[in-house]
Amino acid sequence: MMIRLAAPRDARGIAQVQVESWNTTYPGIVPKSYLDSLDVKKREEIWKQAAVNQPLYVAELDGEIVGFAIGGENRDKDTYPEFDGELYAIYSYEHVHGKGVGRALFENAVRNLAERGYKKMVIAVLSENPTVNFYKHMGGYYLGEETITIDGVSIQESFYGYDDITKI
Template sequence: MQVVHAVPEDARAVAEIHVDAWRSAYSRILPADYLASLSVEKREAMWKNIVESGQTELLVAKDGGAILGWVSFGACRDKDAPSSQAELWAIYVAPNSWFKGVGRQLWLRARELLSQQGYSTCSLWVFAENEPAIRFYKAIGFVADTLPPQELECGGRQLQEVRCVCRIDA
């Protein structure tokens, strides 16, 4: 498996993983009709634009020609964040590749690049109800922040997201 920067041609596979992972990971968190309404085509256009514009760094994990997962990261978008804090914007692995080390390899490469860019910490936001993801983040070094959860609406449901942080220069 190789972890490399995405190119515009990867947008379709990134979008497919994005939608499939949401439908699998959030099936107990978000309404089924909302998950069914997710559009691979819309996400493909979004990711192609992101790759072409460089809004965030996007890495893909490839095995042969197949993309198994991806990670998006960059400067932290939180208002209280110091310039030394990065953010893991999103990380998703194809459901048939869960628990095979793909997510860990994506994070290790992202962490390496963030460290090279001078960041000392990294944060992320995760649905408070997404216990499997929270366990994964904990396993790769993230801990819950003291910041109160933030409220958001998604798919007609009121949800909470919690922020987790990790040192990347340790």
């Protein structure tokens, strides 16, 4: 497995991971209408831009992108002002779960946040996500919940905090 910074040319692979991850992780949690609307081509454009604008990490296994992670400035400073950084997204194909891909992506993204001067980090994750324990295992502690709406359905989102990310 190799973890590296993504380039715009990786956008399609990243988009495929994101769409498949949502479709394998969130059935019964996120409305089917929303999952059905996820489009690799549309996501590809978003990830192409993201790869240009900020550090975005990909995990490759046998030459295939199997996961990605991205983080930056905390987008919810009103709710969690003590956290300056945020892990925005971390996804991997289901068939690589338990193989260290998530841990490697997490560690690289967090190290990058620390190198950019961030001290504390927050992560938002759907509360019913079956992999929620990963965030606890990586040292996160429960901060609270919010209700979000996806395609008219209320869904609980949990927040986890990480103090002194230089120690992760």
